[in-house]
Amino acid sequence: xxxxxxxxxxxxxxxxxxxxxxxxxxxxxxxxxxxxxxxxxxxxxxxxxxxxxxxxxxxxxxxxxxxxxxxxxxxxxxxxxxxxxxxxxxxxxxxxxxxxxxxxxxxxxxxxxxxxxxxxxxxxxxxxxxxxxxxxxxxxxxxxxxxxxxxxxxxxxxxxxxxxxxxxxxxxxxxxxxxxxxxxxxxxxxxxxxxxxxxxxxxxxxxxxxxxxxxxxxxxxxxxxxxxxxxxxxxxxxxxxxxxxxxxxxxxxxxxxxxxxxxxxxxxxxxxxxxxxxxxxxxxxxxxxxxxxxxxxxxxxxxxxxxxxxxxxxxxxxxxxxxx
Amino acid sequence: xxxxxxxxxxxxxxxxxxxxxxxxxxxxxxxxxxxxxxxxxxxxxxxxxxxxxxxxxxxxxxxxxxxxxxxxxxxxxxxxxxxxxxxxxxxxxxxxxxxxxxxxxxxxxxxxxxxxxxxxxxxxxxxxxxxxxxxxxxxxxxxxxxxxxxxxxxxxxxxxxxxxxxxxxxxxxxxxxxxxxxxxxxxxxxxxxxxxxxxxxxxxxxxxxxxxxxxxxxxxxxxxxxxxxxxxxxxxxxxxxxxxxxxxxxxxxxxxxxxxxxxxxxxxxxxxxxxxxxxxxxxxxxxxxxxxxxxxxxxxxxxxxxxxxxxxxxxxxxxxxxxx
Numbered sequence: 001x002x003x004x005x006x007x008x009x010x011x012x013x014x015x016x017x018x019x020x021x022x023x024x025x026x027x028x029x030x031x032x033x034x035x036x037x038x039x040x041x042x043x044x045x046x047x048x049x050x051x052x053x054x055x056x057x058x059x060x061x062x063x064x065x066x067x068x069x070x071x072x073x074x075x076x077x078x079x080x081x082x083x084x085x086x087x088x089x090x091x092x093x094x095x096x097x098x099x100x101x102x103x104x105x106x107x108x109x110x111x112x113x114x115x116x117x118x119x120x121x122x123x124x125x126x127x128x129x130x131x132x133x134x135x136x137x138x139x140x141x142x143x144x145x146x147x148x149x150x151x152x153x154x155x156x157x158x159x160x161x162x163x164x165x166x167x168x169x170x171x172x173x174x175x176x177x178x179x180x181x182x183x184x185x186x187x188x189x190x191x192x193x194x195x196x197x198x199x200x201x202x203x204x205x206x207x208x209x210x211x212x213x214x215x216x217x218x219x220x221x222x223x224x225x226x227x228x229x230x231x232x233x234x235x236x237x238x239x240x241x242x243x244x245x246x247x248x249x250x251x252x253x254x255x256x257x258x259x260x261x262x263x264x265x266x267x268x269x270x271x272x273x274x275x276x277x278x279x280x281x282x283x284x285x286x287x288x289x290x291x292x293x294x295x296x297x298x299x300x301x302x303x304x305x306x307x308x309x310x311x312x313x314x315x316x317x318x319x320x321x322x323x324x
Numbered sequence: 325x326x327x328x329x330x331x332x333x334x335x336x337x338x339x340x341x342x343x344x345x346x347x348x349x350x351x352x353x354x355x356x357x358x359x360x361x362x363x364x365x366x367x368x369x370x371x372x373x374x375x376x377x378x379x380x381x382x383x384x385x386x387x388x389x390x391x392x393x394x395x396x397x398x399x400x401x402x403x404x405x406x407x408x409x410x411x412x413x414x415x416x417x418x419x420x421x422x423x424x425x426x427x428x429x430x431x432x433x434x435x436x437x438x439x440x441x442x443x444x445x446x447x448x449x450x451x452x453x454x455x456x457x458x459x460x461x462x463x464x465x466x467x468x469x470x471x472x473x474x475x476x477x478x479x480x481x482x483x484x485x486x487x488x489x490x491x492x493x494x495x496x497x498x499x500x501x502x503x504x505x506x507x508x509x510x511x512x513x514x515x516x517x518x519x520x521x522x523x524x525x526x527x528x529x530x531x532x533x534x535x536x537x538x539x540x541x542x543x544x545x546x547x548x549x550x551x552x553x554x555x556x557x558x559x560x561x562x563x564x565x566x567x568x569x570x571x572x573x574x575x576x577x578x579x580x581x582x583x584x585x586x587x588x589x590x591x592x593x594x595x596x597x598x599x600x601x602x603x604x605x606x607x608x609x610x611x612x613x614x615x616x617x618x619x620x621x622x623x624x625x626x627x628x629x630x631x632x633x634x635x636x637x638x639x640x641x642x643x644x645x646x647x648x
Contacts, residue, residue, distance in 0.1 A: 025468075028471055084427045084430065084431070102407075103407075106430065107470055110467055111468075113437060113438075114437075121456040121460060128452050132441065140439070143438065144349075144350055147431055150427060151352065
């Protein structure tokens, strides 16, 4: 990823420090936090926050607490989402509720959410109300998106528009807040803060679309997730909804017979849906949709002239071409 | 309860307003919040916060956001604790995970926690860092206490001291923070803030001890909880630990045979343990322990002269003599 080494290092150092400073007891509360954070995420959200702060000539030290807060929040959502989705794997390792149990995953997730606020509260106090406002708004959107995502698993009529709204809540809101917060913490103008929020939103959208593609077409070894997890769970992803849009009657019927089908093995289900996706070329459509969000990001950054702008756009390209 | 009507009304009005201003969609996210808050809790924590604020001649309007934030946080813990404890009833009604399902209870609990921070963030900004510090510290203690509580269910050697430490985290920390926050929001001195934290801690301890007593000796119709829930779950409460301390060999063996016993019905288990408690007179010991915390509260309030002091002590007496 095109993340400057200095930024990667700062984030890594802070997260290490956070893990080391966690209490030892009760072990079942704090060990899962250390475990999740040790699995090595991409740290994209804090990187976007810090890059944005640099872009507006802010101080990295002022923005680091919020950057770490965002990453802790993201990890909290992963622990709880893995419960909801009954996911066995995360970054190639057992999920918290599998390695420990449901109650441990529930409570350590809660505590990690609180820890994210504790980090945020280290932000210079003049920025605090705005930072908390933006963060809380995004955090609620993430919950709303997750609920819609769950609802769509059993809802019959889900449109591509519904899906895009859902991921704008579940994923893009936090990307948007990350970049908005980075701008706030550099004292940027309201107009520039808004531009960065739009950029972040666009990056979040293309990130999630790519996640959906990788779920089916990625290599499990690289993604660290179960291949076809979305298919197994009947998630109404862009790929599935596009497939329905493109499919003729026969294929549509086949797709319908596969959704919610518990008579065939998960492996067979994944294979058959994947085959349909390939025949219809839905991956290409997803790529086009990602390019659309890339252009939107480019446009919202048009008036900004700073070396970090090119880094951001290169990073957006990485998000589209990534394999994990 | 000896809570001034004006304070009760303010809290009720704010909570009603909060419920009304929640979004309609997604329904599964916001309806459980409205449901929990409609079950009519005692609103003790916000009342203590506001009373303390008044005691130091602060403005109620400055303290209301934190008061509501504390109550929302408390309700979040109830939703998630009910999952952990598999509790069927809360305030005489179905718990959220029973009325909806686990995933709904998980996610709406998360969102309610975030909502509590959103309320807190309406606090006048000069108090914000201190309020968030105290709140976050207490919130983490609540999680730690809950984890110890879970661990003690299966741990063999739990002392009364362990138990008191556990409830000081799980329950008293939030009472302590409520009163500490009330003092902060009235601009009280650090020394007075600390006195109020100690008072709150003492009130929290006696509140929890009474809760343990009501679990066994209270009337289900009044408490709205399953009678003997703690016994069924093998919770190491003050009563059980005191019983072990007082019991002779034969009774000790009987108690040991009842803990973790899944061969007898829950009703029989509750009846037999209750009988042992009655024979040993453990309720009396619990009452003595509550009086001890009452005296501690009285002592920490000694130097403070304000009409609210007597209201607080009368409220503490109510907490000891309550039936629900």
